[in-house]
Amino acid sequence: MEDTSLVFNKNINRRRNTKKKTSVWRTIVKQKQLIFMSVPILIYIFIFNYLPLSGWVMAFQKYRPGPGKSIFNQKWVGFENFKFLFMDEGFLNVLRNTVCMSLINIVLSFITAIGLALLLNEVKNLAFKKTVQTISYLPYFISWVIACSIIAQSLSAENGIINILLMKLHLIEKPIMWLGEGKYFWGIFGLGNVWKNVGFNAIIYLGAMTSIDPNLYEAADIDGAGRFRKMWNITLPSIKSTIVVLLIMNIASVLNAGFEFQYLLGNGLNIEWSETIDVFTLRYGIRQGNFSLATAAGMFKTIVSIILLFLANWICKLLGEERLI
Template structure:
């Protein structure tokens, strides 16, 4: 009987055992195996549901003439009446202008300055001095806006304010300026105050990203004769591009939902037309006078626009830089 033998240099593929196919692990089996991780995340999931998703049910108030004494089934439904009143109110567009102006100024300053500050700290050579500067810079983050507003008001005061005293001593002005009584200064004051308070804190995440850059890249750049600025431009900034992109997308998502703490604390009756933002408008013209449905419509408008801006920013960033948060 003739036998077949494999030629030299060839292998009998049928004789090679194939690796067993990996079975897809079931969801519940994964839960059982990682039960402790799921149990650790359960409190956060419950907190997220209770404080972020459950309140969405309250959006139904925007389509009702809500009365606190009545049950849900007894409320009168008015459709889009509250939104029609909102878009017909001239005050709404004034408030929207203030919100967009302060948010855009805060976005530009609050985005560029922390990056520059983080790069500056990274370039410092003295460890003790570097840690001291970093600690001092982020301490204002923990100071209440009530205290910050008091400090800013005192510094900008017409009588004995540090800023006016410096400007007078340098002969830049001839008489003290009433910074807190003129609306044209308010947006700049809020932006500068927020920059002083949050720059150090916002720079921490950029510093963490910079520490993850391979040090050998800097050594190779120095061997090639690259100076500090060339290393920053070609290594440091590209190395933290993902972090910059993610934080930029999230900042754009909060473009009109900027809160009202800063504006509320620094405002007064003389600058109301420049200080009132959407959240403060919802509080004053909704909750304070009992127009709960109207206030809900304002808040709903803010949330929906924020979601749209977030999706647009994410889509544009995904197409241009291939970076995305979803």
């Protein structure tokens, strides 16, 4: 009897596996048009995102470009570039700047974007709502070169609007060199990113709010709930999955604090506070020709980002929240 039951169970498992394979193949056949459409995108991603990863071998070499020298015809040094990287106080300072600025950006961008989306969602005047939305997300379409020029001009010690206003309000006695003192740079970075991106980031949450059932708000009105109570008990819980997914993506890019802002507004006076991994990579890789060290820094950044992505996704899985993967 036992042998018969084992054979029976094996036959059932085989049938189930066969059905799964058949259903997968049927799905592929049904969606063949979509698959063919995605092939050019996959080829593009492979060529420009995965094929260049072969250059990571430079991180384990003492790479010196020259005639007749290929990437595989170089002196191998093992993990020497990584050892130099983590023993260099300059890189540790760069790592500190990158992490701190990224965390500042994540916190401020989440709070301001969700706050703006909640307030706009409560606005009943459609014309006023569209006007505020347009004004708030217009800076997103300005290039960082122009945006940084505006910020630098506004913070100028000679005729910057910020210094003029603060002196008119008698909050300061003389103009402050905002970009000449490193201690101000992180705050300028956080506020600059909020000004440029808050409108566009709020659109994502506003889109999620449109899917909330209006009956929930009607029931809350009957129960006598005010606007802030409805925001807290209905709106925020309803967009929680969107918030969690975006949080996972932001945690994964914690070592990607940006490049343009720090490169354009950084200078010799604030370099100890403004230099990030991307700027460090450019300085060593392009200006000093140390391609191996620059590759090691970029490789470290990518690997840490992948680890943080899977870690954040795993934590959300344990907590029963929405996952990205």
